[in-house]
Amino acid sequence: MNYDTIIIGGGLAGLVAGITLQERGQRTAIITTGQGALHFSSGSLALLSRDADGNPIEKPLEHIDSLPASHPYSKVGAAKAGEHARAVKALFERAGLSMLGSEDSNHYYMTPVGLFKSTWLSTADSAVSPTPDGSGWGRTAIVGIxxxxxFYPGFIADNLAKNGLKCEVAALTTPELEHLRKNNTEMRAPGIAKIMHGEALERFAKAIVAAAPGAETVIIPAVVGLDGQKDIDALRRFTGKNVICLSTHPISVQGVRMQLALRRYYEKMGGTYLLGDNVTAGYMDGDRLKAIDTANLGHGSLTARNFILATGSFFSRGLVAEPDRIFEPVFGVDVVTEGDRSDWFKENIFEEQPFVRFGVATDNDFRVKKDGKTIGNLYAVGSILGGCNSLKEGSGAGVAAVTAMEVANRLADK
Amino acid sequence: MTDHIKPPKRYDVVVIGAGATGAGTARDCAMRGLKVLLVERLDFTAGATGRNHGLLHSGARYAVTDGESATECIKENMILRRIAAHCVEETGGLFVTLPEDSLDYQKTFVESCLRAGINAEVIDPAEALRLEPAVNPDIIGAVKVPDGAVDPFRLTTANALAARQNGADILTYHEVVDFIRSGNRICGVVLRDHHTGELTRVECDIVVNAAGIWGQRIVEMAGAKINMFPAKGALLIFGHRVNNVVINRCRKPADADILVPGDTISLIGTTSSRIPYDQIDNMTVTPEEVDVLLREGIKIAPSLAYTRILRAYAGVRPLIASDDDPSGRSISRGIVCLDHAVRDGIEGFVTISGGKLMTYRLMAEWAADMVCKKLGIEGKKCMTAEIPLPGSDSSDSKEAHSRKHHIIDMSTDQRAAEGRHGSLSSEIPTGDVDDALVCECEAVSVGEVNFAIDKLHVNNLINLRRRTRMGMGTCQGGLCACRAAAILGDRLNCQQKALYDLASFVNERWKGMKPVAWGQTLVEAQFTSWLYEGMCGLDRYQNNEQGNKQ
Structure with missing residues (x-):
């Protein structure tokens, strides 16, 4: 099978690239081993949240010019990064997800323990606030299950109280939830979200109203809306309240919602999404990648003019660490690291960990290198890139989406 | 859940240090009718007790080099199987000869074992491979010995519970900062509460120093001197149970020659290196130590080469120089029980040290014998070898036995809890919300967490991990720590303290992962960072000093 572009890795970066290319008339395939890291995300996507000193950034685009040259955003440039960020929000909208927020100015979302973090886009049900204190929520109740x-009502209530917002705390149950609770492993966020439709959702809404009759805003765990936003909208309609959902420990319902919506939209645009497959070999023709084999499709089965590597960082196995080396497992392309393994880590987990900056070596067009030579048609996007501490600066999702958009536009223009 | 004592209170004996030896000494003294206070500057098992192999030595390891220790070991081995059944796993052990080692050693080894009273049986290597499929198939010799696994956390907790059942009081997070003296007599201790900073004076007739490697400082505080020689031993924990039988390498004791299964994991150890005394609180595992452990471990069990390593840790053996040789060339590996009245002219002060986890009960017996002798108490026989520990008691175990007959009625989580707490598991609340699962890797329920908070001296997540295994599994607390912290925050009624504690727990887990952070372990570490720093913003709670002030 021949494609215009083959994308390896089906997370946020791979899907944004795939959708953009499909929308612009290319024929693409995404090969992905498993679900992307969105499954583990908070429901909020950050573009650039903190400066080098850890202080919150209000206007992320204004900071891009001050980033080091190795940073993926520096290779894109501030003006284009802003365009891409705007285009990503519009792409989510077309995929059926109305995201809150804008690239011009960061907003805040409340974390599972009741703190506020600066961010770029949040799912429509997220607990967001223009300022880091929950102002504008009015009379607020925290309702657990x-x-x-x-879900940690004690932490949330205590931290909100420190910000001057006193909340009632309550817990509810419904017959459906009681049934689910008989099995410990079902009593997790996606297990609940799977049954929260129709009558079960209506009963859930009634229980919320009964638990917090006087509240204008009700904070619940994110256990509704695995399958798009319609159940969230229904819940708000049934309760007549501003129901906001706090992301939970994985699997995150808000994350799955984003992943599913993007994947469906990609397939609707005619993309081929090969889930559960992985690339086993690549064939070069001079300085270009010509064809790949996959575990499921076998030898010489896939050819393309261009390839995009969007396999993520260590967590998604885009990079692999062994005691004496760090490598990229699909094509063995060059990786930029520092020192030996005693230099990779710091003693305190909350310190800036060097390994987070590691990534594949690329030129200014995001083309990867192997043995020092640029591969002319293999591009890297997303968190396999390295060159920045995405955790400390809060840029993981932004780098994924913006670099994917940048490379996809370049390829579509060709 | 620390016992509240109202000062000034008088005790017969104050025991310093809640490792196995200190808890065992408190139990022994309390069972002999003495009024006991057990004090610990941190948590139960925070020292060497919680940082070893968890090997129920048959004594075979020592048979060639130290016959006396070997004999003590096999006797205590048989006693622990009786009195601490719920802490012991009767796995059996093998001493295998690798192609690179000489078979000549096997003969000396077996003779020495038999001399020490250890049942060592030479078996065919093929039979060894059948008994333990994880062993290197190239072995040229094998000997079967009665090794086993023992859970030092449970063992110490059980001793502490027994002490309390016999009237002892226990204070964790209380450090002895001074002695109360009258002339040349020690007649009490001054304690500092680590949480509040408050000082308390406690009077007593005798102080027993069971502080392990930290005992040197206690002796110095009393005005005498002993020479301890800290020997660091590093170990690796593997992500699942690779072997079901203890595998030892049949050669002169050396680095990384014992692979022990314990609960859901396997452990390879140890290295042995002398460290300066001022480094005893700084137990980091070096890359060289990890490399040695892995290289030698793979020789014993080849599958370790591709088994995930959960974490690395190290402990300090408290070796003591013989009194006649303060240079340290002659080190006693056996039990050292010092009456400082005889040795240094200090009345009311006893030090129990040396020895090993396996002989903790015997050490406690010696210490309690000395206490009784000094107090002039006669006719109080040591009963610790006869009476089972709480969790292994016969009256309750009948119920446990009958429950086993209906094992199909028990959930996996209840069975896991019974494995951990023995007959005490009947006290764990079940039903309704108590059945919800906090830790999926180790099957720890809300009920078990509440039981530990109520009954087992739990103030923080590290305490909880030591009592229940919460956070010890493959996710290393990634998923369960936040759930447990939320329960602790509610129960201890201090949310901010619980959040500081959570950040410090996540960091403590990382410290053990860092030396082996590659492959899946690095994946897990990155995941944990995303969750706790990226998603939750817990980096704002990383300064634990503030946490302690809260």
Whole structure:
């Protein structure tokens, strides 16, 4: 099978690239081993949240010019990064997800323990606030679910109280939830979200109203809306309240919602999404990648003019660490690291960890290198790139989306 | 859940240090009718007790080099199987000869074992491979010995519970900062509460120093001197149970020659290196130590080469120089029980040290014998070898036995809890919300967490991990720590303290992962960072000093 572009890795970066290319008339395939890291995300995507000193950034685009040259954003440039960010929000909208927020100015979302973090785009049900204190929520109640352990009303209430917002705390249950609770492993966020439709959702809404009759805003765990936003909208309609959802420990319902919506939209645009497959070999023709084999499709089965590597960082196995080396497992392309393994890590997990900056070596067009030579048609996007501490600066999702958009536009223009 | 004592209170004996030896000494003294206070500057098992192989030595390891220790070991081995059944796993052990080692050693080894009373049986290597498929198939010799696995956390907790059942009081996070003296007599201790900073004076007739390697400082505080020689031993924990039988390498004791299964994991160890005394609180594992452990471990069990390593840790053996040789060339590996009245002219002060986890009960017996002798108490026989520990008691185990007959009625989580707490598991609340699962890797329920908070001296997540295994599994706390912290925050009624504690727990887990952070372990570490720093913003709670002030 021949494609214009083959994308390896089906997370946020791979899907943004795939959708953009499909929309612009290319024929593409995404090969992905598993689900992307969105499954583990907070429901909020950050573009650039903190400066080098850890202080919150209000206007992320204004900071891009001050980033080091190795940073993926520096290779894109501030003006284009802004365009891409705007285009990503519009792409989510077309995929059926109305995201809150804008690239011009960061907003805040409340974390599972009741703190506020600066961010770029949040799912429509997220607990967002223009300032880091929950102002504008009015009378607020925190409503947990009996026997559901991934929601921490005590932490949330205490931290909100420190910001001057006193909340009532309550817990609810419904017959459907009671049934689910008989099995411990079902009593997790996606397990609940799977049953939260129709009558079960209506009963859930009634229980919320009964638990917090006087509240204008109700904070619940994110356990509704695995399958798009319609159940969230229904819940708000049924309760007549501003129901906001706090992301939970994985699997994150808000993350799955984003992943599913993007994947469906990609397929609707005619893309081929090969889930559960992985690339086993690549064939070069001079300085260009010509064809690949995959585990499921076998030898010489896939050819393309261009390839995009969007396999993520260590967590997604885009990079692999062994005691004496760090490598890129699909094509063995060059990786930029520092020192030996005693230099990779710092003693305190909250310190800036050097390994987070590691990534594949690329030229200014995001083309990867192997043995020092640029591969002319193999591009890297997303968190396999390195060159920045995405955790400390809060840029993981932004780098994924913006670099994917940049490379996809270049390829579509060709 | 620390016992509240109202000062000034008088005790017969104050025991310093809640490792196995200190808890065992408190139990022994309390069972002999003495009024005991056990004090610990941190948590139970925070020292060497919680940082070893968890090997129920048959004594075979020592048979060639130290016959006396070997004999003590096999006797205590048989006693622990009786009195601490819920802490012991009767796995059996093998001493295998690798192609690179000489078979000549096997003969000396077996003779020495038999002399020490250890049942060592030479078996065919093929039979060894059948008994333990994880062993290197190239072995040229094998000997079967009665090794086993022992859980030092449970063992110490059980001793502490037994002490309390016999009237002892226990204070964790209380450090002895001074002695109360009257002339040349020690007649009490001054304690500092680590949480509040408050000082308390406690009077007593005798102080027993069971502080392990930290005991040198206690002796110095009393005005005498002993020479301890800290020997660091590093170990690796593997992500699943690679072997079901203890595998030893049949050669002169050396680095990384024992692979022990314990609960859900396997452990390879140890290295042995002398460290300066001022480094005893700084137990980081070096890359060289990791490399040695892995290289030698793979020789014993080849599958370790591709088994995930959960974490690395190190402990300090408290070796003591013989009194007649303060240079340290002659080190006693056996039990050292010092009456400082005889040795240094200090009345009311006893030090129990040396020895090993396996002989903790015997050490406690010696210390309690000395206490009784000094107090002039006669006719109080040591009963610790006869009476089972809480969790292994016969009256309750009948119920446990009958429950086993209906094992199909028990959930996996209840069975896991019974494995951990023995007959005490009947006290764990079940039903309704108590059945919800906090830690999926180790099957720890809300009920078990509440039981640990109520009954087992739990103030923080590290305490909880030591009592229940919460956070010890493959996710290393990634998923369960936040759930447990939320329960602790509610129960201890201090949310901010629980959040500081959570950040410090996540960091403590990382410290053990860092030396082996590659492959899946690095994946897990990055995941944990995303969750706790990226998603939750917990980096704002990383300064634990503030946490302690809260």
């Amino acid at each position: 009996k026997g559901f352990l991934d």
